[in-house]
Amino acid sequence: MQLDDLAKQLNLVIxxxxxxxxxxxxxxxxxILKNSSNKSVSLDDCEKFSRLISPILDLNPPTDEKYFLEVSSPGLERKLTxxxxxxxSIGEIVKVKTKEKEEIISKLLSADDENIALEDGTILNYADIKSTKTYIYW
Incomplete structure (x- = not known):
């Protein structure tokens, strides 16, 4: 069973x-994220998922080296790569830096495999984006 399938059992997304x-x-x-519109992940979610996947990773480790497992939220202002x-992240505010040094803060309206559309009317191809992260007004 794949890790994605196990995450779904707990209403989570990797x-x-x-x-x-x-x-x-x-x-x-x-x-991990919650598999719902409320994407906040609790410490309990991380612990449950860690316990669920640990036996599988014991049989199929991600590396031949000794490693430590960390399960966590990607954070409020997470990178979109x-x-x-x-x-x-559709529906969230994002901060986009383009390769032309432009910075745009707007709601992400849609995304497909080639482009994103922002609430301010901007449509960008991924190739034109330098970096993006979700954005919280503090």
């Missing part, structure tokens, strides 16, 4: 994964 080396240690990070990230 947002992203990374295998990072910090000092002498490898850390396998799994970022894949079309799937944009699709999961």
């Amino acid at each position: 947002y992203d994964t990374e295998l990072a080396k910090e000092g002498d240690n490898f850390i396998y990070r799994i970022y 894949k079309p799937e990230h944009f699709k999961l």
Whole structure:
């Protein structure tokens, strides 16, 4: 069974994964979101998912090296780097930096595999985007 299928059992979505080396240690990070319009993840969600996937990762580890598992939320202002990230963030305010050095803060209205559309009327191809993250007015 895949990790995505296990996440669905807990009403979660795997947002992203990374295998990072910090000092002498490898850390396998799994970022999760709620599979609903209320995307806030609790510590309890992270713990339940970690317990559910640990036996599977024992059999199929992400690396041949010894590693630590971290399951967490990607945060309120999370990076959007894949079309799937944009699709999961529809309806949220985003801060987009274009390759032409323009910065746009607007609501993300739609996203497909090639473009995003913002509430201010901007349509951008992913190739024209330098970076994007969800944005919270503080």
